[in-house]
Amino acid sequence: MTQPIRWLQDEIADRMLQKLDIVKLDVRDILVIPDFPGNHHAALAKRFPRAHIHSVLEDNSSKLQLWIAKTRANWRSIFGGGKTSSLTHLRSTNKFDIPDNSVDLIFSNLLLQDLTDPKLFLRECWRVLQEGGLVVFSYLGPDTGKELRAIQSESGILQLKNLLSPWDMHDLGDALMAEQFADPVMDMEYLTLDYERPRLLLNDVEALKLANKNPHLDAEIGDLPKKLTLEIVYGHAWALGKHLAKSQDNVAYIDVNQIGRKTRTDSH
Template sequence: MTQPIRWLQNEIADRMLQKLEIVKLDTKDILLVPDFPGTHVQAIPKRFSKTRLHGLHEIGLSNLALWKLRVSRLWHSRFMASHLSSFEAYKNTGRLPLRDNSVDLIFSVLLIQDLSDPKHFLQECRRVLREGGLLAFSYLGPDTAKELRSEAFSQRLSLRALPSPWDMHDMGDALLGEGFSDPVMDMEFLNLDYESNAVLLQDVKALNLVDAIGIEGGQIEDLPKKLTLEVVYGHAWVIGKHLSKAQDHVAYIDPNQIGRITRSDSA
């Protein structure tokens, strides 16, 4: 996702925070991935006080934008040490650049649909989350841009499928399979209306729904002037992280983790 769609990222981040209003969570460290400037960054420290904000910022930020982001994160972290790096680090290494058990909340806005291996991302999230931590996320579902997926438009626009076309049921199953607990999923459709083809095509490109829009795409005159976004929301907990591990969907408990109960016989 690229910066021309910032208004959408801001809107979805605000909706995610509204959904977390009923969640009770003690936080010391929060990871924003992707990290971008927006109103949610002012709201998060108010919602979760005395919290350090760590971030994996979007790829392609200018030096000035990156400097502003670093200053903002230090400010909102009350000048406590916090980590900020590019999401490119994850793409290159397959690892979130944080220690095991180092954050209490991961807040991810409209990212997962662009990942070629979302299960690995879930594994990394669980690795860096502390016991009792929470993963909160949103992403675009498979019905996004359904108006453009007919043969009449998809070939002319070089429209591509989402790398991770998961519906909310797929995600719920994946969360349970990766050891998360009590996943909560919901979905909504956002309907966008456009006055011009140019603006619609700009948003389609910003949403990474096309590899490129050439002259032919710009000359299409009969586009539907509307775009449907399927937005999937979810959160899930990390519970019992240190008590068991799963293998082939079977949980194994280390005997050393089992406490001994001593009972005194009554006289």
């Protein structure tokens, strides 16, 4: 995402937090990915006032702006040892720069559509979440920008870019189960953006990474749509039973030393 679409990130973050209203979770450490200097810091600090915020920054984010946003929201996230890394590091290594079992909540807003393999992301979420932790996410679904497809095929001028991960909510739900997450909940909504000028639409198309940048595109295409559809997919799932070995052939194998330990089986 880039600055022109910052308002959308804040809007979707608000909706994600509203969906958490029914969830009870004791949070001491939060991983926000991607993190940006928006209004979500204040909302997270209000919801989880004792939590430390660990950040994976957008590639174009200012560390100073993010520091100011966190300071205004919650001083604990600054002086409590919250770690900061970058999306560049994640893309190059497929790893978060934080230890195993170190966070209670992962808050990921509009990222998965830009990753080549969301399964690697989910594996990292499983690794860093503590037992009983929660991953909450949103991303752009495959129907995003569907109005633009006819223009590309007719004119050849507008060069659309496929979402790196055009997964619908069923694909992601299946992936969560495959990565051992419990009680996944998925839902989806369509948002329709209306535009008065073609250039405004194209600015958002480029910011959402749906097409290659072309400053003269609005002059070259005479019949641009006046609206843009966004498919927003939401989901969350729990990290439960992390001490159990991964199942093989539909059978869960456990170490003899684990017998007798109490496991968490309550649902949310």
